[in-house]
Amino acid sequence: MLRNKRIILGVTGSIAAYKSSYIVREFIKAGVEVKVIMTLAARDFVTPLTLATLSKHPVLYKFTEDAEAGDWNNHVDLGLWADAMVIAPASANTLAKMAQGICDNLLMATFLSARCPVFVAPAMDLDMYAHDSTTENLKQLTERGVHVIEPVEGELASGLEGKGRMAEPETILSQITAFFSIPGPLRGKRVLITAGPTHEPIDPVRFIANRSTGRMGLAIAEVARDMGAEVYLINGPVNIPIPEGLAGVEYIESADDMFKAVMAQSDLSDIIIMSAAVADYRPLNYSTSKVKKKEGEWSLSLERTNDILGHLGRHKKTGQMLVGFALETDNEMENAEEKLKRKNLDMIVMNSLQDEGAGFGHDTNKVTFIFKDGRIEESTLKSKLDVARDLCRHISNFIK
Secondary structure, rough: OOOEEEEEEEEOOOHHHHHHHHHHHHHHHHOOOOEEEEEEHHOOOOOOHOOOOOOHHOOOOOOEEEOOOOEEHHHHHHHOOOOOEEEEEHHHHHHHHHHOOOOOHHHHHHHHHOOOOOEEOOOOOOOHHOOOOHHHHHHHHHOOEEEEEEOEEEOOOOOOEEEEEOOOHHHHHHHHHHHHOOOOOOOOOOOEEEEOEEEEEEEEEEEEOOOOOOOOHHHHHHHOOOHOEEEEEEEEOOOOOOOOOOOOOOOOHHHHHHHHHHHHHHHOEEEEEEOOOOOOOOOOOOOOOOOOOOOOOOOEEEEEEEOOHHHHHHHOOOOOEEEEEEEEEOOOOOOHHHHHOOOOOOEEEEOOOOOOOOOOOOEOOOOEEEEOOOOOOOOOEEEHHHHHHHHHHHHHHHHH
C-alpha cells in the first residue's frame, strides 16, 4: 500500500531520534521515497549522514544551503511534494510549536505548508507527556486532523517507568500503511472502544471483579481497524493479545480509572463503543493492609461507581454515535430497551446468559441489536469476530 508513496520524516530533539534510522529503513523496504527534515537539536542524537545514506536523499535542516548563490530549501514545495508527513519522534517542544503555529525552523515551515495527512509519534518522559500543556497541545492537533501515534509504556531514558516511549518503527509503519489501505467504511472516523472487566480493590491482594475476558471488545477493535477507523482502546485487566495497528491503547484497573480515561478521549471520538463490563459497585472503604481472616461473618459495604455510559449519553456531541452493551439474565428485551432510552444510546447490543455459548468466557456470542429508531435485529450464535463485523456494519450504515 505504500509503494511509490512520498513521505517526509521529521526528526526532532529526543533520545528516540536514534530510532528514526529504523523508520527510514522500514519505509524504504516498503517502497517509499523518503525525505528527512531534522531540527538542529535532533542532530545531537543522530547524524544527518546516517539518515541521508539510508534515505538516499540529502537530509534537510536549514532554510538555505548557500545564501549567496540563492540556494535554499523550499518548504512550500516540500509540503506539496509529500503524500504524508510523519514527525517521529515528536518532542514536547515541537508539539507545542505545531499547536501554536510557531514557525522558527524548516520542519515547522514545512508542516504549516503541508497539504497532506500529518502523523506525529510523541516521545518524552512520562511527566512531560502527562503535563496539562502537552495534553492540550495534542488535543488541539487531533481536532485539526493531525493523526497521533500514541506512545507506549515502558522504561524511559530517565530511568522511570511509564507512558512516553515512542511507538516502535514497525507500529508506525503499520499505522501509516493502514491509513493508505483500501478505504473502508469507517475511514476517517475516530472510534473509542472499551474492553474487559474492571477490578475494584478491597485490599492490596483482593478485589471485586466479573467474568469478562475482553474478547468481544478486542474483536470490535480489530474489525474497526480493518474498516479504516482510527481506533483508541481502553482496556481492563485482560490476558489476551491486543490487536496491532491501533491508534492508541490505554490499560486501566478500576471503574474510576476507566471513567477518567474515557472522559479524556470522548470529545475526540466520532464513535464510542462501550463493550467493557464495568463494575457497578466498589468497596466503600479500601484497606491499605491485607484484611486478616477472623471468626464469624465479614460484611463489605459497597458504593456505586460512576455511570460512564450514562454520563456519555448526557453529554453526547452532535453527530457522535454511542453504542452500549447489555448482558441480561431475565426480562432481557425490556431491560435492554429501557437502558437504550435511559442512557441516550444510538444502539445497544443485548445478550443473555440464558443462551448457550453467549456471554463471558466463550469465543462465540449470540446478540440482539436494538436501535434507537425501534428496529431490532436478532443474530444467531456466531464467533465474536463475526458479531464484531455485524456491529461495525450497522455502525457504518448509521453514519452514512
